[in-house]
Amino acid sequence: MIEIVSATKVYKTGSRPAVEEVDLRVGRGEFIFLAGPMGAGKTTLIKLISCEERPTKGQIKFLGSDTAAYKERHLLLHRRKMGLVFQDFRLLKNKTIYENVALALVVSGRPPREIKRRVPVALDRVGLSGKENSFPSELSGGEQQRAGIARAIVREPLVLLADEPTGNVDRETALGLMELFERINEGGTTVLIATHDRDMVGRFKKRVVTLEQGRVVGDELQGSYDRVH
Amino acid sequence: MTVFINYLGYCLRQAIISVSRNRWLALVSAAMIAVALAILGGFLLAAANTNQVMKNVQSNLEIAVFLDTTADIPELEDKIEQLEGVTSLNFVDKHAGLQEFGRSLGDEALLEELTGKNNPLPHAFLVRGRSAGLIPGLAGQIEGLSGVESVDYGGELVQNITRISGWLNSISIAISVLLAVGAIFLVGTTVRLSVAIRREEIEIMKHLGAGNRFIRLPFLLEGLAIGFTGTLAALTVLGLAYHRFALFLIQSSPLFFLHPVTAPVKLILIFGGLLLLGIAMGGLGGIYSIRRFSGV
Numbered sequence: 001m002i003e004i005v006s007a008t009k010v011y012k013t014g015s016r017p018a019v020e021e022v023d024l025r026v027g028r029g030e031f032i033f034l035a036g037p038m039g040a041g042k043t044t045l046i047k048l049i050s051c052e053e054r055p056t057k058g059q060i061k062f063l064g065s066d067t068a069a070y071k072e073r074h075l076l077l078h079r080r081k082m083g084l085v086f087q088d089f090r091l092l093k094n095k096t097i098y099e100n101v102a103l104a105l106v107v108s109g110r111p112p113r114e115i116k117r118r119v120p121v122a123l124d125r126v127g128l129s130g131k132e133n134s135f136p137s138e139l140s141g142g143e144q145q146r147a148g149i150a151r152a153i154v155r156e157p158l159v160l161l162a163d164e165p166t167g168n169v170d171r172e173t174a175l176g177l178m179e180l181f182e183r184i185n186e187g188g189t190t191v192l193i194a195t196h197d198r199d200m201v202g203r204f205k206k207r208v209v210t211l212e213q214g215r216v217v218g219d220e221l222q223g224s225y226d227r228v229h
Numbered sequence: 230m231t232v233f234i235n236y237l238g239y240c241l242r243q244a245i246i247s248v249s250r251n252r253w254l255a256l257v258s259a260a261m262i263a264v265a266l267a268i269l270g271g272f273l274l275a276a277a278n279t280n281q282v283m284k285n286v287q288s289n290l291e292i293a294v295f296l297d298t299t300a301d302i303p304e305l306e307d308k309i310e311q312l313e314g315v316t317s318l319n320f321v322d323k324h325a326g327l328q329e330f331g332r333s334l335g336d337e338a339l340l341e342e343l344t345g346k347n348n349p350l351p352h353a354f355l356v357r358g359r360s361a362g363l364i365p366g367l368a369g370q371i372e373g374l375s376g377v378e379s380v381d382y383g384g385e386l387v388q389n390i391t392r393i394s395g396w397l398n399s400i401s402i403a404i405s406v407l408l409a410v411g412a413i414f415l416v417g418t419t420v421r422l423s424v425a426i427r428r429e430e431i432e433i434m435k436h437l438g439a440g441n442r443f444i445r446l447p448f449l450l451e452g453l454a455i456g457f458t459g460t461l462a463a464l465t466v467l468g469l470a471y472h473r474f475a476l477f478l479i480q481s482s483p484l485f486f487l488h489p490v491t492a493p494v495k496l497i498l499i500f501g502g503l504l505l506l507g508i509a510m511g512g513l514g515g516i517y518s519i520r521r522f523s524g525v
């Protein structure tokens with residue numbers, strides 16, 4: 001589904017490449033941890049996949065086509081096929097949970113009927129039924145992230161990209177969130193989670209792609225992430 | 230298209246939220262547009278009226294040809310009638326001229342002493358030309374004919390009105406343009422503030438795959454709304470003021486050529502034009518403030 005071919009990303013202000021000569025194939029329905037210490041290039045790789053950043057060298061292919069050829073319209077459609085989850089949730093403070101989740105459908109121009117039907121389903125899947133009219137500030141960190149996840153899956157994306165989704169919550173909550181990602185993956189969605197949390201990675205026995213200084217240094221099925229010293 | 234319509238509701242709500250959040254600045258921007266438009270509108274109305282007055286004056290422009298005592302009236306009448314562009318010619322006998330003069334003073338008795346042999350007025354012709362532009366030339370030709378003492382056609386009045394209204398036009402246009410540019414920038418600033426306040430939301434919407442046009446639309450609408458509000462205020466004030474002015478002129482001016490412009494077509498043209506202009510100014514301000522938002 002996603003094929004990364006020797007991709008290198010050098011930021012304008014960066015001295016060394018943030019991502020260097022990375023090759024990675026992600027199949028449909030896979031669950032992958034993108035592991036590695038801070039500064040390893042996980043976020044950059046996620047941004048390359050979501051086309052927020054363009055590779056300096058190499059290719060990012062999605063469903064067989066090179067994303068470099070995308071015009072603005074394709075780029076938008078590409079982004080709408082992805083669900084993005086962030087460490088800091090990125091919910092709009094002055095909007096309710098319902099409105100936050102609905103925004104994903106609004107920006108892709110879905111009709112009100114469909115929005116009314118799909119938002120409750122997504123909230124139910126993440127266990128937030130009943131919190132529709134709450135504002136983000138009224139929810140715990142874990143609940144806010146669940147709202148973020150609901151927003152990411154409400155369009156039923158092919159791929160869910162999560163960048164340190166458990167970085168701002170405690171261990172127990174983090175575990176719950178990971179289990180939620182697992183369930184979403186079982187529903188058929190490809191899930192890619194960037195994290196530097198070794199412990200978490202170790203628990204789930206999924207495919208682990210380890211990055212270090214921008215390079216892939218490990219790619220194991222049912223792996224763990226304990227190479228880093 | 231349906232995508233667009235579905236999104237429009239959202240944009241409208243956003244625009245309303247934004248305007249009410251910055252309502253003071255929005256109000257000042259709208260007021261600025263209103264002032265610019267009111268001045269421009271006032272000038273347009275003044276110009277339209279001046280124009281109409283000029284037309285009235287010009288179409289009634291006559292050359293008064295005063296004859297000396299030696300003039301051969303029938304011969305002169307023939308000559309003048311044959312001049313190119315002359316449409317009518319009336320002989321005003323000096324007695325009739327005196328009566329006319331007396332009437333215009335309001336009391337015919339005043340001039341009683343001057344009647345008959347004592348009449349100081351010469352005989353005269355009143356000559357009309359096919360168009361106002363021909364009048365000065367005709368006047369010159371007629372003045373050269375023998376038996377003509379002098380000619381008079383109010384040419385200076387017309388020239389003065391033309392010159393003064395030309396000046397007024399330039400000054401008003403300059404002021405209006407300056408105000409309009411200022412107003413557009415002010416709207417831009419207001420909308421930019423909304424952009425800044427909604428920066429986070431914009432980022433998130435981009436992540437969610439919202440296109441540039443979708444992201445910009447609420448801000449464009451905000452600018453348009455400000456423009457529309459200002460325009461509406463300006464047109465209301467202008468409309469009321471003009472209504473009073475027109476009524477006053479109609480009721481109090483005895484001079485037929487000082488009739489105000491009341492033709493609906495002309496007024497609709499002026500007010501409709503101002504409406505479009507005001508909305509466009511708001512829209513321009515909105516566009517100017519969001520232009521930097523490029524790239525997804």
Ligand SMILES: Nc1ncnc2c1ncn2[C@@H]1O[C@H](COP(=O)(O)OP(=O)(O)O)[C@@H](O)[C@H]1O
Binds near residue numbers: 014018039041042043
């Ligand atoms: N926008 C940026 N501009 C310049 N350098 C950046 C930018 N983003 C990340 N970097 C650099 O690229 C490297 C990888 O960063 P990042 O992808 O954020 O790693 P990670 O998410 O694994 O912590 C780091 O050295 C970081 O300083």
Ligand SMILES: [Mg+2]
Binds near residue numbers: 039042044163164
């Ligand atoms: Mg990161």
